[in-house]
Amino acid sequence: MTIDISQFYQVFFDEAEELLAEKERLLLAVDIASPDPEHLNAVFRTAHSIKGGASTFGLNDMCEVTHVLESLLDRIRKGEMALTAAHVDAFLAAKDILKMQLDGHRIGTAVDQDLVANVRMVLHDLAEGIMPAAPSVAPSFLHAEPKAQAHAEEGAHRYKIELPHLEPRDINALVDELGLLGRVQVTPLEGGRSALIITTHESLDDLIAICSFVLDPEDLKIFEAPALTPEQRAIEALERARIENQQGYGFFDPLDETPAAQQAQSDDERGYGFFQPIEQIRAAAGIAPATPAAPNAAALTEAPTPDARAARKDDKAQAASAAHAAHSESSSIRVSVEKVDQLINLIGELVITQAMIEQRSSTLDPMAHERLLGSISQLTRNTRELQEAVMSIRMMPMDFVFSRFPRMVRDLAGKLGKKVDFITHGAATELDKGLIERIVDPLTHLVRNSIDHGIEMPAARVAAGKTEAGRLFLSAGHQGGNIVIEVADDGGGLNREKILAKAKQNGLQVHENMTDAEVWQLIFAPGFSTADTVTDVSGRGVGMDVVKRNIAAMGGSVDIRSAKGFGTTISISLPLTLAILDGMSIRCGDEIYILPLGFVVESLQPARDDIKDISGRGRVIKVRGEYLPLIPLHQLFDIEPRFTDPVDAIVVILETEGRKAALFVDELVGQQQVVVKNLEANYRKVAGISGATILGDGGVALILDVAALLRSSRQLADDAVVL
Incomplete structure (x- = not known):
């Protein structure tokens, strides 16, 4: 059975993003003088998980960086090397490189291969105990614009280098050095000799120069091998992942299975070391054996533990365990932002429809239509609760920033x-x-x-x-x-x-x-x-x-x-949100406007003695000993008002940006939640207006931009009024 893992790419991208953020958080919090072993193990696990997932999906450039990173982290966590500030700087730089490579795979952004090679060299030197003389990697936010480079596996050359008889340690040393230039594989030749297959963007002269440190270049036979197809690269990556999983990555014991047992166990049963065995998933889900089942997405980056392997003999126990795992995974779900936005838009339309029903039912006789009005009241409560629940989906903690x-x-x-x-x-x-x-x-x-x-x-x-x-x-x-x-x-x-x-x-x-x-x-x-x-x-x-x-x-x-x-x-x-706001409906002439409730301090009907005329500066109103500029809304929008004297109308006290002003309107209509519609996208930008909404009667009301209204008042450009 062939598993199509392409459907899990987005899962890996999201999990890798979270792991990189966790890695940075751990590195910034580590105590360099006396690091906590558990802290170091947690950093190692992030690199290990990213490497496992990248191997599964054939993202070899990320595997190569995490491989060198793991080697250095492993030495530090085992106490073979003391942690220094240079190590932390290099680890943070590696995090930036992995993020750049991840974005390259996910959204096609350019990857600076020179910077990748530089960081790999720094990590390699640190692993060998060579401390860099000066910081060789710039902080993430000071990076220059990356060069436009092709994907690490695209456009690269593949060379086959046939070696003479060499000691194993010399071959390993050569593999390590060539590994800095690309990806290296060792294949056996007749007569006990070996060949190296290297995939690299570097020139052939660079390869020969590195080989000359170990042997005479004249003893080499070099051929250019054909490039791998995408399918071959994916198969190769899966095979490397399977081998590394058998080795355990330093976390697990190697698989203790005889060749006969390995032959009897199919690839599906092994799950390549990354997926739960297919038959167990089928048993847990109650699916017939002939029905294909999707792999466990939560297991993409984790290899099975020794206990899990031993428990394969107990089908019932495994089925129960898989069912419990599936129940745990159901506690959260990934949903695209587009779907959430679509749901919010639909809720907004529902709120408008509910307001229309409520307004049109307000003229009904409460006694004759008691049950109908009760149902409408319940609908109003349910709509409000549904709206708040859906809006909470878009709410994110500030920790994200x-x-x-x-x-x-x-x-x-x-x-x-x-x-x-x-x-x-x-x-x-x-x-x-x-x-x-x-x-x-x-x-x-x-x-x-x-x-x-x-x-x-x-x-x-x-x-x-x-x-x-x-x-x-x-x-x-x-x-x-x-x-x-x-x-x-x-x-x-x-x-x-x-x-x-x-x-x-x-x-x-x-x-x-x-x-x-x-x-x-x-x-x-x-x-x-x-x-x-x-x-x-x-x-x-x-x-x-x-x-x-x-x-x-x-x-x-x-x-x-x-x-x-x-x-x-x-x-x-x-x-808190730009989609729905609590507003106060006001009337000026025949028009209805919405004031965002967050800017409203109070409303009142002023006394004549509280209104003063200031020559050349309009009128002000006295509110609790403070004189505020009086802004006639009908003058700003050139509307024929019902009242021209503030004593006969209503004044709404507004506050924003530390300033207060009094808005002169005809009357208050009510308070309600409104769904904000972008006016600029549907019509054009209007001074003093921040958006629009649809009222319960189907009419359109404009939402006032309070900050712009207050700034437009000429009194606010002068000093405070003192009488």
Whole structure:
């Protein structure tokens, strides 16, 4: 029976991605001075699992890197070699290489073969006890653009090198050296001689040069062998995987089976060392023997243990065990994002339909239609619960973002000669997947800025009475209907005078009476930078304006707090999701608008004495001793209102980006959850509008962009109103 393993490629890609992330996390947490043996074993297991899976699918380039990596890790975990910082750097570099190769197989991105060869050479030298004179591998986020290279197995040459009579140790030494240039196989020849078959991108002269260290080149016979077909490469990879599994990878005892027993056992029963025997899967699933069964996806990267092999004799026990394993695997399932998005869209339509039914049933007589109205009420509750359950599928913990930064902080601090302790809080806080992906780049820029500009050099910190190592905090938490993410450091803080001087130089309108909060907002101006020198890390004035623009596009805001000598905190406030929001329906003239509830503080009907006219600056309203700008919505959108006097209408107090304003509308309609539809994708961008939704009566209501409305109010561009 032939098993089609191509259906499991995506499973391997996802698991390899998780294993690489786990490997990086373990390496960043390892205590170099006295590493925990279990910690080292866990790192080894990640490399072992990736190698096993890559072998199964014929991804030989990944196998070659993990093979050298395993050899070095094995020596360290066995105590044959002491762990050093150079080892950790090399392991992290190998992780980057494996990620690059994984992306090459998954999405077809280019793989820099020179960088791959460099890392393999470093790992090989370290395994031989040769310490590199200087770091030879750049941190992952400082890599240059990779060269456009073909797949490791495509476009490569295959050479057959017939060797004279050599000692086994000489052949092994030659295989190790040639293995740095490609993949090497040893095949026997007549007369006790051996031949090497090497698949490589290197030239024939390079191969001969390496062989000359062991023997006379004139004693070699070299032929160019035909390239393997994809099918032959897959078969070859499976065979290597089977052999390595029999050897146990250092975890398991070799299979103790006689040749006769091996011959009697079919390939299906052996499962190539990676799959559970087919007959056991059939028995567990209650499938007739003639029916083909798919291999156990959870066993792709793990070889069977000795206990499992011994238990093959007990069919009933194996069936029960397989059934239990299948039950355990059912606790989670991988679903594509497209399917989740489609489900969310359908739920959104269901919410709209439910709102239509609820609105049209509101005119019915409650006594005559009691049972119908009760059913509609139950439908409303069920729809709300279903909507919340489906929305939770898209929610992901912030740890998905936070886990990217320990490596970056370590590498960047080392590059700048600084010491930084990275502290996270609230990693379990959940945010919509769409926002998670879009917040990574802004947070990356803020973290880099904190390390480069915020945290001082160790000597300067000690001179200022601080600890030698600076502290960088990354936290997340819920606040109302939003999530607040903060990037804080205990560095030197922002320099007010320097920012003002640079702003004047750039032609920005500033004055000495500006509040600190207003001065800090100047750093978000395009092209603004106070760095004395431009480096490859920062200083070009490109980034902070993009950060604010991207966050504003997500319906969020940015706030800065800083104290000179004590540090800086940058707070980002974002809605939990962009798909559905709680809104307040308001009416202005004949139009219905939606205000996101997260921006609404309160609503009131003002008294005439609370409204003041300011010459040349419009009107303000007094609310609890504070004068707020009054924004007539009908003037912004050129609508014929029902009321022109605020005393006869309603005023809604809004707050965003640390500012408050009063929105003058005709009346409040109600509060409801609305499904957000992208207006720009379906029509065009409209100033002051962030989206649209469909109401219960089938009409379309526009969702107001509160931040844009407040910025458009000319009173907010001036100082606070004092009467």
